[in-house]
Amino acid sequence: MSDDVMTPQGHTLPEAPIASRRLARAGNQLPTSVRVKRLAEGAVRHLILLVIAVFAIGPLLWAISSAFKSDSEIMTGLNIIPAHPTLQHFRVVLEQSQFVTWFKNSLLVAGGTTLLAIAIGSLGGYAMSRWRFRGHALYGNSLLVVQMFPGVMLAIPLYLLLTKYHLIDTLWALLVTYLTFALAFSVWMLKGYFDGIPKEMEEAALIDGAGRLRILWSIILPLARPGIVSVAVFAFLLAWNEFFFAYVFIASNHNFTLSLGMYSFIEQFSTQWGNIMAAGTLATLPVLVFFFLLQRALTRGMMAGATKG
Structure with missing residues (x-):
């Protein structure tokens, strides 16, 4: 027998909403001990998540706050809020170092790696x-297979190869190296998105006279936009944060990237922690802007990947 109910207007209410209300009333009628237990479990879960969040974000907040502290305050306390805020470290970084040049080099290498990873990875x-x-x-x-080996194993072969083509101590050396590691992720990520696009759409475009490149540019890539965003974020962060290969391949200060430039603040007998934190804070800003601009598309791409198949 159906549980549908007739309303005064003559409409029929389906069974599902009625069942939902019944379950809600049953939940409100649970014994007090059960409700207390559920509340306690929820509180414990939220407390654990809060501890994990503090553990992950705490060092970052301390590093940013240290950029506004004096050298003596950095070495004597772990407080997040500076007692006597100062911009001295930012002035030193911007005026007495080649930070702007390092920033430009990192932007060129990261941007070039991202564009080439998308272009070659798409093809x-x-x-x-x-x-x-x-x-x-x-x-x-x-x-x-390239991704199975640690980067340090490839340092000497890459160094010899780049030396042969006179690319050592140039930004081209970093661009070629970073692209080597970004392409594997790019190709496989985009292949997965392309597999999910019906071939019938391409066949219809071919009948209308479109070429393969036109189909790729006008049909395939727009539909695979979440995958392209994921590739862009991965390639950009890989090139922006990398240090090891930059340390091996670059020798001239005017070719330093940001990670290598910050390393120069570590001297033989002392470390300029305030300057490192200030430079790190400034280097983080482009990454945050880049991420927030692509956050919505990146989230859609992650959800699509989670539900695919």
Whole structure:
């Protein structure tokens, strides 16, 4: 027998909302001990999450606050709020170092790596998604094999290769190196998104006379926008924060990136912690802006990846 109910206006209420109200009333009628137990469990969960958040954000907040402290205050306390705020470290970083040059170099390398990772990754991912050519599996697996080895193992081979082409101590050396590690993620990420786009859309465009590149640019890439954003964020952060290869391949101060430039504040007998924290704070701002501009598309991409299949 149906539990549908007739309203005074003659409309029929479905069974589901009635069942929901019944469950809600049943929940309100739970014994007090059960409700107290659920509240306690919720409080414990929130407390654990709060501790994890403080553990993750605490060092970052302390580092930012240290940029506004004097050297003596940095070494004598762990307080988050500076007792006597100062901008001296920012003035030293901006006026007495080549921070602007380092910033420009990092922006060029990170931006170039991001654009090339998207461009080459789109072509490679589209080819792997749509065609089964000779060496298809070898090509895809070789990209993954590169990621299996720690970067330090590839430092000497890359150094010899870049020396042969006279690229050592240039920004091109960093661009080629970072692109090597970004491409594997880019190709496989975009291949996954391209696999989810129906081939019938391309076939219809081919019938209308569109070429493959036009289809990729006008149809495939707009539909794979969340994947492109994910690739952009990964490639940009990889190039922006990398230190090891910059330390190995770059020797001239005017070619330093931000991570390498901040390392120069560590001297033989002392460390300029205030200047490092100020430079780190300034270096974080572009990353935050870049992330917030792409946050919505990145979140959609993560949700699409979680629900795909």
